Amino acid sequence: MRNRLRRLLYDAVSTTCRKLGQELPADFSPLVEVQENEQFGDFSSNAALILAKALHRNPRELAGHIVEAFDKEDVGNGAALLLDTAEVAGPGFINFRLVRQAWLEELRHVLAEGEEYGRSHLGQGKRVQVEFVSANPTGPLHVGHGRSAAYGDVLANLLAFSGYQVEREYYINDAGAQMAMLGRSTFLRYCELLEQEIDFPENGYRGEYVRALAEELKTKYGLRLLELEEEQAQAICRREAGDAILQGIRQDLENFGVRFDTWFSEQSLFESAAVETALEKLKENGNLYEKDGAWWLRSSAYGDDEDRVVVRADGRPTYLASDIAYHQHKFARAYDLIIDLWGADHHGYIPRVRAAVQALGYAPDPLKILLVQFVNLVRGDQRVSMSTRAGAFVTLAEVVDEVGRDAARFFYLLRRGDAHLDFDLELAKQQSAENPVYYVQYAHARIASIYDKARETGSRRLPLREVDFSCLQQPLEIKLMKRLAAFPGVVESAAATLEPHRLTFYIIDLVGDFHRYYNSHRVLDGDPQLASARLYLLEAIRCVVARVLQLLGVSAPTSM
RNA sequence: GCGCCAGUAGCUCAGCAGGACAGAGCAGCGGACUUCUAAUCCGCAGGUCGCAGGUUCGAGCCCUGCCUGGCGCGCCA
Known part of the structure; x- marks a missing residue:
């Protein structure tokens, strides 16, 4: 229309x-x-x-x-x-x-499409990769990662619904200094369990989970790790701890309803010599040069403030080295759109990655780097700060445990990605009017319950062909039809701007109209024509509600 | 010092690519269940859109300066 x-x-x-x-x-x-x-x-x-x-x-x-x-x-x-x-x-x-007839036609259109109403071909089958979460496997996911997970997953759903071919990818930072520190921290906790004197480093991982990992190592290896060269023992600890944590991360995401198509290992970029190859290429085209014993990316030639070190004077690569190789790999896979979803604390990194892509000879246009702002966790009036190293954080798993997957996901999408989010655990837990997730789900359940009632009382819905929708004349009915008609536009703009939160706001508005309607008009008490027409209107609403909830990864209950 | 994000009703936030009277929820006050689920609904009240300039026929939205909060600026990740 x-x-x-x-x-x-x-x-x-x-x-x-x-x-x-x-x-x-x-x-x-x-x-x-x-x-x-x-x-x-x-x-x-x-x-x-x-x-x-x-x-x-x-x-x-x-x-x-x-x-x-x-x-x-x-x-x-x-x-x-x-x-x-x-x-x-x-x-x-x-x-x-x-003319009012137009809205009635659109209503028929919604009913014909069912839950497919609103699907678009905006993406024209283009391939898009969404990379998100990508947390270091040095500790469990916390509430901040949860926001990225929810945002990225729904964005991916939205793009798929808009005609893109979507791949979800998780980049595993399983190489480098932080993993080494994890290995060391775990090893020291292990030593501690065996009553060795230890000197725990300032920037080591202090979380409880490290002690738990050490406990497992003790069970598995007994005293044997103490007999090895410390370096070797730490390497084992690093691998064991990293694997276990990554396994936990997968599980947490699974429980949160997020699944990835690809788990891409940073380490593999070194093993396949992809890093080496990428750096060679940059040396050849003059975008990588040596100075003070280190290798520098000529990023200032591509919009960055200054050049950046890629290989340190001691020969160890910086994170940028693997990021260069990783992005070359992404571009080589020839996606039409490459979305990197990062935590806002990495925003300073944007110019150098964009520069790296250009230095490799690619047009940077397909790459969109989106930022998700921080989450302030609030429990009552207490603010919980989050630091992985200090080990003082609330995990995603704990949040999902406490408030449920539906509420957690919905809450994360209640704000624009680039605005700070106060996540109030108490509020998310409440099964009350204050909690918008129930407000939306309740609408779905209510409609289902009207169907039940209709079945019980034997008030039969007439076949669609025989229903004359022109009896739907109430202002709220027209308003609902208009609201439904707006849905394809909402999907389109949300996808075009990469702003999944718009779905959340839309659905709250839609069910608001529905609840008002429910309270002011009886569906089943009218004559069969009117009752049927209203049941069909409800069905159209239910389809859109169910579809949006599905896109949000939130369940659509038939009773509450 | 430089950069990024934000500053809209008491609180939490929308405001779609500058457009028609600035919206919602919560909190406050007052109402609606012998009815298809009250996890709902109705009404009232509440705002110099951080401040000051500028561009425009038109600015919450764009530009400049300032103030406040958060986060970055490393041969850390």
Whole structure:
């Protein structure tokens, strides 16, 4: 419906331009949006306002021309069937009012599509990789990772629903100094258990889980690790601890409803010589040079503030080295869109990775680096700070345990990704009106319960073909139909802007309308025609609610 | 010192690519269950959109400066 209107509008604007002897601006893409405010009609467009800017003309005047052109196009395109009026308003908006029949048609359309309503081909089958979470396997996932997990997973769902071919990837930082520190920390705890004197390093991993890992090593190896060279023993500890932690991470994500297609190991980049190859290439094209004994990426030539060390003077690579190889690997896999979802604390890293990609000879456009801001965990009025090394954090698993997967996921998506999030455990746990996840799920359950009631009382729903929807005349009913009709646009804009939280806000609004409707109108008590029509309206609502919950990875209960 | 994100109602936040009167939830006050689930709904009250300039026919949104909070700026990750 929106697309039909958009096409008509586009024709009308073209006609107008031709008449005025002006070129249609190349980047002309007017908004056509569902209007919630009755007074402004059903749909409205800012076409004339945008055009006015480009053509340096009076917007109201242009709008007048467009509306005039519209009337003529109208007849030829059969738009008369759905369009009631098109008028100029305010500073130059064009407001469209549809005949009510148009909404009824859209309702039938929703019912025909069912839970597939809103699926789009925006992505045109393009391949997109979403890399997210990617936490070091040096400790369990905490609440901050949970936000990335939820955000990335829903973004991936959303893109898949929008016609992209999506792959989810987790980059395992299983090489480097932090893993070495994990090995050392675990080894020391192991020694401690065997009553050796230890000197625990300042920046070691102090979490309880390290002691637990040491305990397992003690069971498995007994005293044998003490008999080895310390270096060798630490290497074993590192491998054992890393594997165990990674296994835990997979499990936590699984429990959180997040699954990855690929677990990509940093270590493998060294083993396959991918790092070496990438650095060779950079040396060849002059983007990697030696200075003070170290190797530097000429990142300042590609927008970074300064050049960055890739290989230290002592020969050990920095993180950037593997990141260069990793991104080369990503680009070599020829995705149309590569999304890196990082914690906001890594934002300073963006210019150098973008620079690295360009230094390798790739156009950086397919790479989108998104940031997820920090999570402040709040328990009542107490603020919990999170630091992996200090071991003072609440894990994702604990949160899922305490508030449930549904509430946790929903809460994470209750804010824009780039805004700080206060996650209140007490609130998420509450089964009350304050908690929006139940508000939404309750709507789904309520509809299911009306179906039950209908079945019990034998009030049969007439076949769709025989139902005359024109008996749906209540303002709230029209409003619900409009709200449903807005769904494809919400999906489209959420996918285009990579902002999954818009789904959350939309669904809260939709079920709000539904709850109001429920409280003011009886579904089953009317005559069979009306009852059937209303049951179908409910079914359309249920489909969209179920679909959005599915995209959010939240269950859609039939009773609560 | 430089950079990134934020500053909207008492609180937590929306505000879609500058547009039509700034919205929601919670908290506060007052109402609605012999009814398809009250995990719901209705009503009232509540805001110089951090401050000051600027661009524009039009700014919560863009530009400049300042203030406040968070986070980064390493041959740490």
